[in-house]
Amino acid sequence: MRRSDDHREPPQVYGSNQIELAWTVIPVLIVVMLFLATARVIAQVQDADRSPDSIDVTAIGHQFWWEFRYPGLGVVTANELHIPVSDSVSPTPTFLKLLSADTDHSFWVPRLAGKTDLIPNRVNQMWIDPHHTGLYLGQCAQYCGTQHALMLLRVYVDSRSDFDAWVRSQSRSAVAVALTNADAAKGREIFEATSCINCHTVRGTVADGRFGPDLTHLMSREEIAAGAATNTPANLKLWIEDPDAIKPGSLMPAMRLTEQDLNSLTAYMETLR
Amino acid sequence: MAAATITVPQSDMPLSANLRGKVGMWCLIIAESAIFSIFVVAYLYYAGKSLSGPTPAQVLDVPYFTSICLFSSSLTILLAEKALHHGNVKRFGVFWFLTIALGVIFLIGTGREWYRLIYQDGLTISTNLFGTTFYSLVGLHAFHVTVGLIGLTVIWLFTLFGAVKQEHSERINVFAMYWHFVDAIWVVVLSVVYFITR
């Protein structure tokens, strides 16, 4: 191999103390400044004072859905979090207490805040302070098992009046199924006679399971199966019949009901408004 | 390269290849220390966090006698090393055997302690966090003592058959380093388990 035609090596330079010093000291200064700026933001976020008007929500991660409890407001819901909009004059931030019922999860709604993990046997917290109403999408950001991908999350930032109305409707118990709707009444019997009630709660009835989402106001939610499908009667029926068709690996068992029972059960679900 | 024509000053000579046993053993000791330190951290972290009993204060007694035995074995192995260094193989064999005996006494002590904990106090590795961390840490150390004893015994058998000679002194030193390390770890385990967190 020939290195070059003229066969001469370039000047052999071994280093330079001044230059090496410069490119050591300047990065050190940059790193120090970066650290100071970062430390300030960390303190502002993590050690923020809690304003008196803040909303408290307990978020509990499950394989593979979200449970939201509003202590003090008497609301329990799943996968779709409603919070009031905040503004800089009278801030109403939402403080989330993060727990896990099984494995690690992480609460992440990219347009609202960074993520914080939900870890079993540990209490974490974070806060969000949205200034615009609307729907914010998010999802679990810590691998939690088979269906980590479809553990989606919707945050509705409502105006104050909308939020109050939502809380009023959510804090009611399930309305007794009108006897005129025989199908739904039969569906309720099936619901309460099968293993549904071991996992699901419908407030005001015998169903008080905690393993799956609270269904008291199921029809007020836009999605089912933690965002895996839109909440339509057809999807609901399919979900009860064969959860794996919508969300393979989900912990909801296939209920093995007759077509007629499935229809009744779906009809009952549709009354849970 | 014209090696013969270059004289290398003593300051430019690297470590001798004869030291590689010792250097290698130091590396092993560092790696082992890292393993032990994680178990020690876990023990300290979970101290007092068990959800149910029994607690260390209820069931643990400081194993003074067996610990003294183990610590003395460091001294006997040192005397054995010295003996071999001076070529006194017989004296070496005697002190080497004493080392084994002291190590065995230590292991018997651990066995008796565990027997008592399991059958009298009902503490097993799955009872609570204390059980899990205690048996793991003390067990890891006991495993190292066992490995050391196997090595010691093999060398002792070689000695009996006359295969260990003065020229093996350096190799014996390397092995002894391991035994000293096992003793040193016991200082840490003993103080963490039986004094600091009890």
Place this chain on the structure above:
Amino acid sequence: MASETLAIAPTGLSTRSLAERLHEWAVTVDHKRLGILYIGYALVFLVIGGVEATIMRVQLAVPNNHFVSPQVFNRMFTMHGTTMIFFVAMPILFGFSNYTVPLMIGARDMAFPRLNAWGFWMSALGGIILYFSFIGGFGLYGAGSAPDVGWFAYAPLTSPAFSVGHSTDYWIVGLLVSGFGSIATALNVMTTILCMRCPGMKLGRMPLFVWMNTVMAGLVLVAIGPLTAAQLMLLIDRYLGGHFFDTQAGGSAVIWMHFFWIFGHPEVYILVLPAFAIVSEVIPVFSRKPIFGYSIMVAATVSIGFISLGVWAHHMFTVGMTSYANAFFVASTAAIAVPTGIKIFNWVGTMWGGKIIYKTPMLFCVAFLCQFLIAGLTGIMLATAPFDWQLGNSYFVVAHFHYVILGGIVMAVFAGSYYWYPKVLGKMMNETLGKWHFWLFVIGFHLTFDFMHVPGLLGMPRRVYTYEASRGWEIWNLIVSIGVIFQIIGILLWVADVIWSYYKGEIAGNDPWDAWTLEWHTTSPPPEYNYAEIPVIRSRRPLWDLKHPEDPDWKYE
């Protein structure tokens, strides 16, 4: 040169049967053969890990895809990560270190040749145990299942309640066993470097390759232990009913994260230091200048080694540590940027004013420099905790660490392969194929990993087997998947080059690159005993002294 007279005739290679030759390789304790075994073994797993990556990228190319089930996808990313870290990157770099270090320090073999063989076979066994999980995961009656807990296997997903069957056990035991092999190899490398150097090779005269492998070996010694300990604890939990990571019994899921990352972050430097080592050899030779600032390079390497032991929790900014703990790990992580930056500056300083020869090894080094720089910058971004709260565990992180591993480490490995191939096999690799390999791979790399940052910024978390069409992630994922095609072709060209050159390559001679370190002093391939006469050196570039007796290095050092 004296070495030319040392060339020994091949001792009737062709007369031996295949079985005899295989047996020879199986029982070898020669550091060169073990080095080749390490590299060959890593290449097999590279193909396997690459297939796993390809399966994932096919699945993610379009939204709501049903190419594989979520269960299979989860196994793929777990096995891909575990394979690439433990059974590709580590063995291939151990291979380079095994082959090259004794030659570079003028030794005839490693300090403990038999332990060296033991280390290799333990690592190999570990990989086989891990992959046996595909058959044995559920026990012998099941359809088989590989681990699906992610390569960092966060508790309590690994507990018997959430991980039934034996798939996780294969993961644990595979890594335990290969960890013992790694410790043995590191012990050997460290001892070899400390005790086996030729006369005249003071610590301050060792090639940077050797220095960086010294620090790598030191890191393996202190960092693999925590992983081993954590795996033992997990085994105790799974088999003896222990509670180390059992959150139901008061155990902590977070302490697993600490233990894992106390290993996991030094591991990054265990991988990247040998890559730095390769680059530090290739850049000077192809710039025709000595390394710029040797002493500060050594200092930077050693300080990276130390600082890397104190940065692990930057993987855990989202687990809810106190603001003080977060600030500490921001500081330590940002601090490591300083010595790393020094290295990059020094490599550029070496090229500055040099006569740069753009042969394939150098091309890969230049790509390494640019890509590692970007990887470092996104690394600093992620080191600032608030940024990490947003983008940790997203595709931004995935893009970042692939930039480090593929853009940095693998590029250096490619450079090293073209650089030392002539030494190992005595033939030159084909430059044309090499340049095609370079350009296709670099284009594929940038298509895949530049665009992978974007879905992360748009909120796409990692480890999802599918995603909805409505989130604006589709086009980016498609581009990312297309890039894979280029990378596959690039890799195939590399393999083709390796095989073609073995039969048809130009004869290399002892020193095809006109290089300066000792390995180029002996024949290509070197005899089993490396040097008939142990060399004696007086400077960092012994072959420069030999070639320029009028202007030797030792006058300046």
